[in-house]
Amino acid sequence: MTHSLEAMLRPKSVAIIGASDTPSRIGGRPINSMKTLGFKGDIYPVNPKWETIQDLPAFGKIQDVPKGVDCAIIAVPAKIAVQSVRDCADQGVKSAVMFTSGFAELSDDGAKAQREITGIAKESGMRLIGPNCLGVFNVDASWYGTFTNAPGMLRLPPGPMGIVSQSGAYGAHVFMVSQLRGVGSNYWVTTGNESDVDVAEVIEFYAQAPDVKVILAYAEGMKDADRICKALEMARDAEKPVIFMKVGSTDVGAQAAASHTASLAGADAVYDALFKQYGVYRAETTEEFVDVAYACQYGRYPTGRKIDLQTISGGVGVQMADASVKYELDVAPLPVSTQKKLKELIPFAGVTNPVDFTAQALNDPSLMEANISMTIDEADFDAHIVYMASVPASPFTKDICKQIFTNIREKYADEIMMMSIIGPDEVVSTYEDLGIPCYEDPSLAVRAMASLMHFGEVFERGRPDAPPALPTGALPAPTTPIAEHEAKRVLNSIGVPVTTEELVQSREEAVAVWQKIGGKVVMKIASPDILHKTEIGGVLLSLDTAEEVAAGFDTLIERAKTAKPDAKIDGVIVAEMVSGGxxxxxxxxxxxxxxxxxxxxxxxxxxxxxxxxxxxxxxxxxxxxxxxxxxxxxxxxxxxxxxxxxxxxxxxxxxxxxxxxxxxxxxxxxxxxxxxxxxxxxxxxxxxxxxxxxxxxx
The missing domain is CATH 3.30.470.20 (ATP-grasp fold, B domain)
Known part of the structure; x- marks a missing residue:
């Protein structure tokens, strides 16, 4: 893969400008992390006050570094940070991670300095992340361009997740929570003020990276619509789930009073549109964010929504069924013939769906294997969730449960399964090693399965169909205010059907149009200055005699002149009365x-x-x-x-x-x-x- 962020996320040589000999300081933490965790590339501390830093030769300035630098960490005060960026660009440094704060997030002067940084990066081709960010890291390469306590956060080996967050602190929080949840990550990027690299471009990198299978993204907002659309499209085409937490709202930039649509488009409606269009899963909480990622890391996505619910508790079965309906899963009943066989197997079982194999399974656990196997063999389900409570952790049933699900997994290797169990990590990991995600809360297991089905549908669907071409003769949008009849003429020209109608200037013309239509009509005032006609009584319905139509014309003209004396009146629209529909x-x-x-x-x-x-x-x-x-x-x-x-x-x-x-x-x-x-x-x-x-x- 060739990408302009390669040098930033997979560097072979690193300089730390503002390096510290004290491992706990911001300029010392990246060096300590890389040394502790085994970075194989070259590390060049830059600080004129020291000859050695953390047992490495130090350099007075970036110009003194003897070899080319893939990535420079800038950890100096704001007053000298801009010059440090310029020095890096002049020396041909390929990328920079800028910890320094005090820019656009602080003041107008800071914003001006940030624009200067952006200009330097764009002119030189050096990629820059930040300023005001917590940095980046790549677990597999032991590259830690961050001042977070990376060694203290690591619990798992590198995994398939790529994390990107505008917020550094939240990005660190998500990484730590995901590690505790059993979600293995490799890349971690915080974008800060996004003077150059933004969340969208990191998603684009992840979409192309062969060692990233799932993408987690957090953002308060976007600045480049084309870039985020392109990035999400690339991820969808590569069949990589994107799980997004978007906070804040978008300003639709329109006067709600002038448009009904505008009044409904506030908050996150436009971002919801973006995510739905590109198959993104939008998480509302950190728990959901990480839970869905946990399920996705197994890389298996049902292409349908038929769910099989198996349970040792009838009450929990009802909970799972309720959750399935909430998340629009199909809790289809088992075939009648299968239900009959299950009843013969366990007479007290519930056998429709959910299938409740009851506590009888504790006396004879082999019944559980037979029950699940029969359901898989004889019913056409897209996925399965099995609720077992603490049974797999019990000393009486631990070994037999492990054997049963090992048998099931060997026999049905392609079936997509989840379990809801409670037990210590070593028990849970037994089932995870079989490729079965585990959740304590059965309802959250259903939510997670719904997310997998969402991605399965998105990937199965593939690229959307192309938009149609506008017909020959389509009129352009107006550049000045127009009345309703003119707006409908424009819509009709692009192939959107409109009512049969005419604009009239007199009561006689109104009566003639009514006679031509041959049925009940609607009459409306036509004026580019009166947007909401009903508010002034400017619409009359179900007129069906010459007298009613003639009087209606007079009434509408009088109401318009009274309510809006300065309004330009084009006339009155006489339109067919549409009934039904x-x-x-x-x-x-x-x-x-x-x-x-x-x-x-x-x-x-x-x-x-x-x-x-x-x-x-x-x-x-x-x-x-x-x-x-x-x-x-x-x-x-x-x-x-x-x-x-x-x-x-x-x-x-x-x-x-x-x-x-x-x-x-x-x-x-x-x-x-x-x-x-x-x-x-x-x-x-x-x-x-x-x-x-x-x-x-x-």
Missing amino acids: VETVMGVVCDPVFGPAVMFGLGGVFVEVLKDVTFRLAPFGVDEAHRMIDEIQGRAMLDGVRGAPPSDIEALAEALSKLSVFAATNADTIETIDVNPFIVLPNGAVAVDALIVPKVEN
């Missing part, structure tokens, strides 16, 4: 980092009160649109309820995809789009109202 909402909001994101949800109470919506970054194809649709809590409404026919999901997915392509094509112009409602009918779909808000130049 399911109201949905589509929209676009422009995020300052990630650009346009498309929102989808059901209309009415679902969006107004429950805020049952989901987002995706634009553009995307029809398959991704289908996944959006399937995510909302009210999804069943589209399948038809209480005798209503099912909605045309394909028409809805195509409209979402086309909207996403339009948004991406016009990313520099669009602030927000609202299509509300977008009514999905049994055959087709139609936009009833639309709003396009262009960006305003500052």
Whole structure:
């Protein structure tokens, strides 16, 4: 693998600028760690005050180091740190790890100095991580470019995890917790202020590194949308799980009052869209972060969601079943023929799913092996969880349990299994050595299995389908405010169906359009200055006589002039009254980092009160649109309820995809789009109202 971070994460020679002879000091800890743990490369302490440092020859300045340096650690005060970076660049140092703080996180002057550091790195090609970071390490190479107590944290040999964290302290916390949990890591990177290298680029490195199989990432925010999307895409294509803890929120950069979509896009909606789009598992707690990593390190991912639950306790079986439903696993019952055989084997057993083989297994443990084997042989499950409590640790059943699961693993080497057991480390490790992850809490075992199934589906799915091309004749997004009828004309030009309607300037024209439509109509005021027509009574429904339509025209014009005397009035829209179908909402909001994101949800109470919506970054194809649709809590409404026919999901997915392509094509112009409602009918779909808000130049 060739990557620009190679010299930083796999260096053969290291200089420590600001090196200390005292192992406990910041400038002394990296040297002590590397010497203690056996770094095989060259170590060059740099400090003009010393001839030797920790029994190594010291050098007065980086220019005195006799050979080329792959990575320099900069552990000097901020006032001389910039010059140290420049000296390293001038000497051809390939990379630098900058512990020094006092930059953008502190003051405007610090931010200016940090920009200077960034410029030096970019001009010279020297890669730099930090400033204000805890550094990096590579356990396998015994390379410790960090002032953490690395030797004191190590509990395990190098493992398949690559950890990257913007926060140094949290990164150290995660490493220590994961070591205690039995999660073996190799690479550990903290990015600090990210003047050059950021979390996304480290993920990219891990995606290409053959000795990394699972990626753990922590960040407060992202600055480069293209880079993080590329990195996550590379990890997905390499079938490497990315487990991400993202904290904080994104500023969507739009006026909520001007757009319904914008008011729903706060907090982490855009990051959720990013993670869903690229198959990332988002952890909410450190426990979840590490628990999922623990399961992933075994490298086996079910491609379906059918779960077999085996238990020695009926009550725990119910807990696991409840957790399985929560995490959307399929607790399918065993075949009736298998249930009958299991009953003959253990008369008091529960045999549907969960399978409760009861405490009878304590009297005759061989029944447990027969029970599990029969379930695997005769039912088609994607994975299995077995709850055994402390039985595998009991002196009465310890050996036989070990033999039983050794037999099962030998007989069913390809089956994906987890256990929920309680016991000392040496007992747990017995089952881990068989390739069976172990959890004390059975519900957490279910959560972990759900995460493996998530990644299995992502890897099985592969790359998403390509976004569609915009049709010939597609109109561009407006650069100035436009009224509803103009917004719908733009949408119609990109292939999003809209209602039959006309703009009229008089009551006579309104009546003529009503007669042409031949049924009930909706009448609305048309004005680029009146975004929320219902707030001024600017919408009239179900008009179906010439008198009603003529009076409606007068009423709308009068209401608009009264409510907004200075508003530009284009006229009145007379549109067909769409009946039936399911109201949905589509929209676009422009995020300052990630650009346009498309929102989808059901209309009415679902969006107004429950805020049952989901987002995706634009553009995307029809398959991704289908996944959006399937995510909302009210999804069943589209399948038809209480005798209503099912909605045309394909028409809805195509409209979402086309909207996403339009948004991406016009990313520099669009602030927000609202299509509300977008009514999905049994055959087709139609936009009833639309709003396009262009960006305003500052």
